Amino acid sequence: MLKLAVLVSGGGSNLQAIIDQIEQKKLPGVTIEVVISNVAGAYALERAKQHNIPAETVLKKDYVNRELFEEALLDRINHYQPDLIVLAGCLLILPERIVKQYHNRIINIHPSLIPAFCGSGYYGLKVHEAVLARGVKVTGATVHFVDEGTDTGPIILQKAVKVEDGDTAEILQRRVMEQAEWELLPEAVRLIAEKRVVLENNIVRIMN
Ligand code: GAR
Numbered sequence: 001m002l003k004l005a006v007l008v009s010g011g012g013s014n015l016q017a018i019i020d021q022i023e024q025k026k027l028p029g030v031t032i033e034v035v036i037s038n039v040a041g042a043y044a045l046e047r048a049k050q051h052n053i054p055a056e057t058v059l060k061k062d063y064v065n066r067e068l069f070e071e072a073l074l075d076r077i078n079h080y081q082p083d084l085i086v087l088a089g090c091l092l093i094l095p096e097r098i099v100k101q102y103h104n105r106i107i108n109i110h111p112s113l114i115p116a117f118c119g120s121g122y123y124g125l126k127v128h129e130a131v132l133a134r135g136v137k138v139t140g141a142t143v144h145f146v147d148e149g150t151d152t153g154p155i156i157l158q159k160a161v162k163v164e165d166g167d168t169a170e171i172l173q174r175r176v177m178e179q180a181e182w183e184l185l186p187e188a189v190r191l192i193a194e195k196r197v198v199l200e201n202n203i204v205r206i207m208n
Pocket of ligand 1: 008009010011012013014015044088089090091109110111122123124127177181
């Protein structure tokens with residue numbers, strides 16, 4: 001059994017990729033206990049409701065300070081006792097106390113080949129805009145464990161995607177999702193569920 005809490009901020013296509021694989025019985029023993037958004041009205045919440053998954057929203061503006069917001073978020077996560085937190089398009093920098101409590105039990109999908117085009121300020125479409133501005137010919141996606149830094153945790157899976165002539169950031173974003181993200185994120189969940197992801201000196205080894 002692997003119980004997930006999926007944290008989202010937007011459309012939730014990566015969440016959908018996990019839901020689809022669970023429904024197609026490709027992720028045996030994996031359940032999504034809750035989807036939590038830090039953005040009101042995120043479409044990802046609709047996706048959760050359509051599949052009878054509890055959907056919650058925790059908004060920073062509803063709390064007098066950041067500490068109380070972080071406490072509330074941690075409280076909602078803990079309520080579901082997840083084995084793994086999956087950041088699926090979650091654009092919140094996860095509070096340190098959550099990273100500490102769920103040490104090596106949080107994964108994130110990032111839309112570039114880390115360590116390129118990652119870190120503070122690189123999220124969503126901005127990543128693809130930066131890729132096009134730099135003129136790199138290959139980009140991709142990365143699933144990694146979350147540590148106290150931004151996009152600095154151990155890398156679990158990566159997949160390269162070609163940049164094509166005439167790409168806009170939107171076209172490239174879609175290709176990276178279709179060719180890499182929607183495959184990598186459920187695959188990382190499967191490997192973790194099968195206990196095949198091992199950390200040695202902060203480097204991930206995938207066991208056969
Ligand atoms: C995805 O491309 C994901 O990789 C990116 O946001 C998008 C969310 O799409 N995440 C980041 O940039 C994190 N730094 P989705 O809501 O349709 O899954």
